Amino acid sequence: MANTPTNEPIPEGAEVLEDCPLSEADDKYTEAHYFLERMMAEYHNPQKFRWNLNAFLQALRNVTFLLQSQLAHRDGFDSWYAARQEEMGRDALLRRFVEGRNIVVKQRNLLMKSTARIGVFMGGRLKLGLVMDVPAHLPSSYIISEMAPRLGFVPEDHAFIDEQYGVQRDWIAEELGEDNVLTLCDTAWVKISSVLRAAHRWIGLDMATPDLHGHDPAKCDTLTETDLDPSLPKKWGWTEE
Numbered sequence: 001m002a003n004t005p006t007n008e009p010i011p012e013g014a015e016v017l018e019d020c021p022l023s024e025a026d027d028k029y030t031e032a033h034y035f036l037e038r039m040m041a042e043y044h045n046p047q048k049f050r051w052n053l054n055a056f057l058q059a060l061r062n063v064t065f066l067l068q069s070q071l072a073h074r075d076g077f078d079s080w081y082a083a084r085q086e087e088m089g090r091d092a093l094l095r096r097f098v099e100g101r102n103i104v105v106k107q108r109n110l111l112m113k114s115t116a117r118i119g120v121f122m123g124g125r126l127k128l129g130l131v132m133d134v135p136a137h138l139p140s141s142y143i144i145s146e147m148a149p150r151l152g153f154v155p156e157d158h159a160f161i162d163e164q165y166g167v168q169r170d171w172i173a174e175e176l177g178e179d180n181v182l183t184l185c186d187t188a189w190v191k192i193s194s195v196l197r198a199a200h201r202w203i204g205l206d207m208a209t210p211d212l213h214g215h216d217p218a219k220c221d222t223l224t225e226t227d228l229d230p231s232l233p234k235k236w237g238w239t240e241e
Helices: 023-041 046-071 077-090 092-106 140-151 181-202
Strands: 112-122 125-134 163-173 222-224
Touching: 023 046, 023 181, 046 077, 046 092, 046 112, 046 181, 077 092, 077 181, 092 181, 112 140, 125 140, 125 163, 140 163, 140 222, 163 181
Parallel strands: none
Antiparallel strands: 112 125, 112 163, 163 222
């Protein structure tokens, strides 16, 4: 990896340079980002969302393991890192993520809960609907196709342009905290990035720090009928194309 690593994923097929003493930790950090992006892509598929969450927890934890491994031989590292460990130990979110990783690796899956706003969406916004807890194993496609129509809010012919059924979903993992899982993961990833950046600076290099909430649930938490089937606007007569 280059001497000035960034938070951007390495393009497929790109060469990974080994001249950075923290190349392994850098790569694991980028791997965690990959799984965070996959969580967004699979947000409405519960099983794949959970798989990527599990992988993210493990990759993120391994960043600091590899950091220690790669710098353990350097004079002064033990005392420098002890201060970082103390800071991370005082951080309630990072403690929960360590515990969450241990649960996933050694015991079971995390306890997942899901709340959904189900109803009529117009222009990607909820116009009329209900908020309810839904079984965490149900994909959002099932909620839209099987549960939403029972509300009776939208005529079968979808006569009103741009009105359609949809779902806006929230994921909670009890062991990680009460906020949306994606928001918590984004926050934890940024916190670990600050530790990794400090390590780079300690050896005389620099590293870009990502912005918080780069992985905002609002970018992926809504799914509608036309998201599932882009041909529906033509079928419903909304467009001639």
